[in-house]
Amino acid sequence: MDDRFDDMYDDHILDHFESPYHRGPLACASCTHADKNPICGDQLELQLRLEEGRVAEAWFTGRGCAISQAAASILCQYVEGKTLDELKTFQARQMLDLIGVRLTASRQKCGLLSFKIFKTMLYSLDAPGANPPATTASETP
Numbered sequence: 001m002d003d004r005f006d007d008m009y010d011d012h013i014l015d016h017f018e019s020p021y022h023r024g025p026l027a028c029a030s031c032t033h034a035d036k037n038p039i040c041g042d043q044l045e046l047q048l049r050l051e052e053g054r055v056a057e058a059w060f061t062g063r064g065c066a067i068s069q070a071a072a073s074i075l076c077q078y079v080e081g082k083t084l085d086e087l088k089t090f091q092a093r094q095m096l097d098l099i100g101v102r103l104t105a106s107r108q109k110c111g112l113l114s115f116k117i118f119k120t121m122l123y124s125l126d127a128p129g130a131n132p133p134a135t136t137a138s139e140t141p
Contacts, residue, residue: 012100016070021077023069026059033121034062037109042068046075046117055079055087065110067103072114074098079118088122090115 026047034045042064049057058076062069078098079087095115096103103111 013070016073017066020073022059033117035117054083067110071111075114
């Protein structure tokens with residue numbers, strides 16, 4: 001990949017880091033989940049408002065490196081409007097493609113933290129006895 005593309009991707013990450021999409025608390029969240037990367041200290045909480053099996057809104061809070069925070073912004077923007085059934089097939093490789101930057105193995109943990117939280121939320125909603133709107137939370141940032 002040449003330097004022009006690297007610069008463009010860096011700008012993509014910096015844009016989401018400096019002007020994130022839906023950063024802050026969501027007043028009427030249907031489900032919430034938080035996690036952290038104990039190796040680097042990145043912390044995120046993802047909140048969704050669900051309507052009729054669809055993600056109506058996705059918001060995040062947290063702190064950490066530019067990659068983890070930008071990835072959370074990118075994820076929130078991506079999942080809004082999609083059905084939960086559509087999102088069940090969303091894979092880590094697709095998330096890395098959305099980030100658009102080649103990441104080392106250690107940086108992939110940063111880039112995939114929001115994805116991990118999101119997939120945990122989806123699995124929690126499918127758990128026996130779960131009845132959306134369900135609220136789950138692990139370690140709060």
